Amino acid sequence: MPFDLGATVRLAADCLTPDGVLATAGTAAVTVTLPDGTTASPAPTETSTPGRYRADYVTAAAGRHTVRWVWTSPAHAYTDMFDVREQAPPAVMSLATGRSHLKKTDTGDDEEIRDWIEACTRAVEQFVGPVAPRPVIETVRFTRARSVALTQIPALALTGVTSLRSGGPAYTVDDLVLDPETGLVEAADGGVLYGPLSVTYRAGRLVVGANIRAAAKIILQHLWRTRQGPGRPQRGVDDYDVSEPLPGLGFAIPNRAVQLLDPDRLPPVVG
Structure with missing residues (x-):
């Protein structure tokens, strides 16, 4: 099951001989690879059962994590994974x-x-x-238009807009009008919009x-x-x-x- 962001994950693995027998290793190392490719190396310890190891890792990023155990004397390795929920995962009910x-x-x-x-x-x-309100960052690709449509609706409110066009006009939230039900965005003065734009907004239902x-x-x-x-x-x-x-x-x-x-x-x- 996924872990909550910030929770401690108890990692566990067994060091085995080629015959499949539990054995105390000369060295033990565990590496956690985070979703962004960075790594962490929590300190492994052997439990009261020889050959059984564990390590505690405090989650710091949402997403899929890979766990790699490597032992020497005897040489053995084990790979596993775990998932971490985002900080506020959307949920339709409690x-x-x-x-x-x-x-x-x-x-x-x-x-x-x-x-x-x-x-x-x-x-x-x-x-x-x-359903659950959340922030959305969306790139709206167009050249010029009277209105553009956001994909996540209902769209509650615009919170930021940035022109991605070199030398393009600089817009502010006050320059735009949003229709929450359709997600249509228009210029407040009724003029033409020039894109593409990066739009930050909140979508969901109150x-x-x-x-x-x-x-x-x-x-x-x-x-x-x-x-x-x-x-x-x-x-x-x-x-x-x-x-x-x-x-x-x-x-x-x-x-x-x-x-x-x-x-x-x-x-x-x-x-």
Whole structure:
């Protein structure tokens, strides 16, 4: 399961002889490669069980990390990985809400539930755009236009704009007008815009509609069923029926959830 940014990851690995027997090594080293390619070398220590090693690493960056263990005398190596969540991962519901909907009375499955909530958030947002408010940096490529469209809608507010055109006009947020529902940006004076532009803005919803919240719960319940193993029907005549696959999502979204999301579905991309 992913770790939270700033959490300590307990790394563990075994030093084995060529015969597969645990053995104390002459030297032990562990290297963590961060998403940006930089590395860290936490100090490994042998546990009370000879040949079993561990090291603690405090996460400092979001993304995929690679872990490389190398021992000498005997020569052995082991490679593993772990993921780190971004500082504020978007979530369509809280852990408490997800736990309650799945009728979980303890915290034993919390990390798996968090993972599924993040998965169903992505699924919901494929239909309705960003749910949790977040900053977006987008390059809008055009030469000249009366209006340009941002891709992440609803777009709450513009926070910055930079011309990427050599010698191009310098715009400020006050020079532009944003339509939150469509993401269209126009010049406040009604003139022509010259691009390309790098636009920083906030996208998402200040209020998440009840239909979106209900759809997310149905999707979460539907996805949670997959952990119950084969034999549990994935199609039926209830809220979790899936009659046909959806582009890019397959059978992950039940019909009832699609119907609930329809009122807020993003307009089709033209062109």
